[in-house]
Amino acid sequence: MDGVHDLGGKEGFGPIDRAGEDEAYHTEADARAYALCVSMRAERAYPVDWFRHVRENIDPVDYLTRPYFDQWLQTAVAMAIDAGDLSMVEVATGKSDSLARTPVPMSPADVRAMLTTPANFEREVAESPAFAVGDRVGTASHGHPGHTRLPAYARAATGEIVAHRGAHLMPDDGARGIHRPEHLYTVAFARGDLFPEAAGSPDRIHLDLWESYLARA
Amino acid sequence: MDPSYDSGKVAEIHRHLHSHLPSEPALRVKALESLLVEKGLVDPAALDAWIEAYTEEIGPKRGAAIVARAWIDPAFKSRLLADAGKAVAEMGFAGQASGHLKAVENTDGVHNLVVCTLCSCYPFAILGMAPAWYKANEYRARAVRDPRGVLAEFGVTLAPDTRIDVWDSTAELRYMVLPQRPDGTEGLDEQALAALVTRNAMIGTDDLRGAA
Incomplete structure (x- = not known):
């Protein structure tokens, strides 16, 4: 869903207000x-x-x-x-x-x-993971109506698999009432590959992404 | 009934709720609380239990105890970095959002910063309630695009060749930063060290190296 909730990388936001930062509840x-x-x-x-x-x-x-x-x-x-x-x-x-x-x-x-009691979102799946640590992967170029956890700022981007986290319940399906696990990976992106003004920066942005968001780059 | 899983239907419900409820947040919450209690959908004793737990018991003191333990006990630190969910359970801190916890370690060359750009995911069991700024639009928008600018606002200035590793919590993994131990604290015990650990350091918006 291309909603206003998808805030990562959106420009025009000002300084961060730290008022009341040490209170458990603000009111x-x-x-x-x-x-x-x-x-x-x-x-x-x-x-x-x-x-x-x-x-x-x-x-x-x-x-x-x-x-x-x-x-x-x-x-x-x-x-x-x-x-x-x-x-x-x-x-x-x-x-x-x-x-x-x-x-x-x-x-x-x-x-x-x-x-x-911590909730456990990891499940067994029959399929082997499609990617391994070190693989270069590209992300989907567009979203879809409904829920997804691929933020807009990381669409059509290329990154590197830095960890395989097992198979976790897939949120796009979960928000439609379907409980289906899929392999989950932590993917590192160069900040400069996501945002043009950061070209040459050593910084990396990590996202936890499901297999169907990714294709081999 | 089962949920409809229909985006359009819930968007319409939100619009109706907007027009039927008081516009002042405190009055809106009061009106809903009284209806939900009367309706039997919530037990007032359960409400008190939630509020008390996160006021008295669960908060960043837990995270600080974990960090201090990792600073003095290399074997615990290894377990924490390998499987933080298990390591914090050892200390009796397993709970909400700790099941897939990951600890990421600051070093001389790498500084870690945690955000959730899509909602405001946070390791409640370890750090308690997220501070208002963590949930604010400004932090969610800027942490991935301009982490150095964000850190500067928090008084953290890094060398240009220090790499910032940002962790955007897009799945059920939750992240805590293991900060670097403050200089000159060789003689301090675990408790004294824990007192130096700030909540912000465990999110990544504080640097404790000069804290002692």
């Missing part, structure tokens, strides 16, 4: 929005890719201007409405409609379990 509303969002997300087994894609579909002006966890909460609410767990009428009136489904909410014990 009380921020903390509540975060907690509401993560409490709702586990209510169904949503793929995280669908969560990210629903956030990407926030109105572009809201995406660029609203607080981060406020956007997370709106995303979780949009997902609940999409899945029929909540209705727009309920949001508009602020009143629960007893006809709607009432699932069992996440408990504090569920929270503890989530806080101490």
